[in-house]
Each structure stands twice: as structure tokens, then as C-alpha cells.
Amino acid sequence: MPVRAVIIWAIGDSSLWVFFQEPHYHLGWRWSATGALFGFQAFAIIAAAIARNEAKAREDQAHVNAQLVSTRELLRETSKADERIRIARELHDVVGHNLTALCLHLETALHLSGDQLEVLLQRAQSMAKQLLGEVRTVVAGFHENDHIDLRRALEAMQHNVPRITLAIQMPDNLSITDSARAHAVLRCVQEITTNTLKHSDATNLWIHIHLHDGAIEIEARDDGSQVQQSKTGIGISSMRQRLEQLGGGLAIDPAPHDGFHLKAWLPTGDVAEAG
Numbered sequence: 205m206p207v208r209a210v211i212i213w214a215i216g217d218s219s220l221w222v223f224f225q226e227p228h229y230h231l232g233w234r235w236s237a238t239g240a241l242f243g244f245q246a247f248a249i250i251a252a253a254i255a256r257n258e259a260k261a262r263e264d265q266a267h268v269n270a271q272l273v274s275t276r277e278l279l280r281e282t283s284k285a286d287e288r289i290r291i292a293r294e295l296h297d298v299v300g301h302n303l304t305a306l307c308l309h310l311e312t313a314l315h316l317s318g319d320q321l322e323v324l325l326q327r328a329q330s331m332a333k334q335l336l337g338e339v340r341t342v343v344a345g346f347h348e349n350d351h352i353d354l355r356r357a358l359e360a361m362q363h364n365v366p367r368i369t370l371a372i373q374m375p376d377n378l379s380i381t382d383s384a385r386a387h388a389v390l391r392c393v394q395e396i397t398t399n400t401l402k403h404s405d406a407t408n409l410w411i412h413i414h415l416h417d418g419a420i421e422i423e424a425r426d427d428g429s430q431v432q433q434s435k436t437g438i439g440i441s442s443m444r445q446r447l448e449q450l451g452g453g454l455a456i457d458p459a460p461h462d463g464f465h466l467k468a469w470l471p472t473g474d475v476a477e478a479g
Contacts, residue, residue: 214245301394302335308366404428422468
């Protein structure tokens with residue numbers, strides 16, 4: 205019962221007690237007996253209210269504990285899902301780029317002979333070893349914490365891209381020391397190159413990396429047919445998600461002119477450009 209109803213009930217039955225016992229009150233115990241009755245009822249009401257509140261508190265605590273347990277399990281599953289998505293994205297970026305270049309190298313090798321064939325096969329072998337090493341690194345989960353020599357990685361990629369001429373412009377005094385941002389820039393350039401190799405008939409790809417208005421900007425364009433590149437797949441979506449996680453974004457130029465134009469950006473973070 206609600207406390208207010210109990211108090212009303214106690215007052216009512218106490219009043220009845222006083223009414224029916226009035227003829228028998230004598231010898232000075234009248235008020236002491238009435239006071240004892242009121243005191244016992246007040247004690248019973250307070251004790252019952254405390255017990256009910258404690259029971260409700262235990263019930264609420266059990267409910268909160270159940271919610272905490274379910275939330276902990278949800279966070280654990282979410283963490284696992286995020287890690288699977290991260291590894292899948294890494295594998296797609298690394299394996300997709302390197303396998304595309306490797307396939308093109310081997311396809312070209314089918315039409316060559318002599319010294320040219322040997323040089324091309326050596327490049328393919330080097331790229332396969334590099335791919336194996338990067339896959340092991342991705343599976344081990346070390347990419348996010350490792351320092352990336354971005355300039356060296358981009359130069360190595362630039363020299364091993366088949367079929368197209370890749371020109372990467374990056375200021376000599378630009379230093380991206382934050383590993384997450386350097387990693388995002390590297391994967392972005394890899395995906396742009398892979399997209400051009402797979403979906404374009406371009407022979408030249410120009411990529412410009414620079415600082416502008418407090419952001420790292422990546423501008424890319426090629427001389428291919430835009431019609432052949434109009435569709436964006438999982439690679440571009442993955443690149444956009446990676447940049448957005450760091451507060452950046454990506455835009456593809458929809459203008460109906462020849463070539464593919466893309467612009468990506470992300471906050472500078474720990475980036476320095478010497479004066």
C-alpha cells in the first residue's frame with residue numbers, strides 16, 4: 205500500500221481504538237496506552253517503508269547490473285565487429301592495390317621475352333614479397349601503431365605501378381608524423397592508383413599532396429575516359445570512411461569533362477611544414 209494510505213489507515217483504526225476504549229480509560233494509563241499504540245503503528249509504518257525501499261533499491265540495482273552486463277557484451281561484440289571491419293579494409297587496400305599491379309605485370313610479361321621479361325619478373329617477385337609482408341603486418345594489427353615513412357612508401361609505389369605513369373607531388377618539407385594520418389594518406393593514394401588501373405584507360409595519373417587551410421589535401425586527376433570510371437566501388441567507399449573517421453572527407457568531380465578528378469582532405473593533426 206502507498207505510505208499515505210497506510211497513515212490514513214493508522215489514524216482511522218487508532219481513532220476507533222480511542223472511541224471504543226473511552227469508557228474503559230481510568231487510573232491514569234489512558235494517554236500512555238494511546239501513545240504506545242500510535243508509537244507501535246508509526247514504528248511499523250517506518251520499518252515497512254524502509255524495507256520496501258530497500259527491496260526496490262535491490263531490484264533497481266539488479267536491473268542496472270543486467271543492463272551493464274548486456275552493454276558490456278554489446279561493446280565487446282561492437283569492438284570485434286570494428287576490428288573485423290578495420291582488418292577487412294586494410295586487406296582490401298593492401299591486397300587490392302598490390303594484386304592489381306602484380307596481375308598487370310604478369311599480363312605484360314606474357315608478351316615479352318629476353319631481358320625485358322627478366323626485369324619485369326623481378327619486379328613482380330619484389331611486389332609479391334612486399335604484398336606478403338604487408339598482409340602479415342595487417343593480420344598482426346600493427347599498422348595503426350607503426351610509424352610510416354610516407355615519402356619512401358609513396359616513392360616505392362610510384363616506381364612499381366604498371367601501365368600508367370604515376371606522378372606524385374609532395375613538398376620536400378612536408379612531414380606527417382601522426383601515424384594514423386600518414387597511414388590514411390598512403391591508403392588513399394593506393395586506392396586512387398588502383399581505381400585508375402582497374403577502371404580507366406588513362407596513361408597518366410597526377411597526385412598532389414599538400415597543406416591547405418589547416419588540412420592535408422590530396423588532389424588526383426588522370427587523362428582517362430570519365431565514362432569508364434563513373435562507378436565507385438568498395439574501395440572508394442572504404443577510403444571515404446577512413447577519412448571521415450579522422451574528420452576528413454572525399455569528393456569526386458562530377459563534371460562531364462575527360463579524366464577523373466578526386467579531392468580528399470583530413471585535419472592536419474601532428475603535421476609540420478618547414479618554412
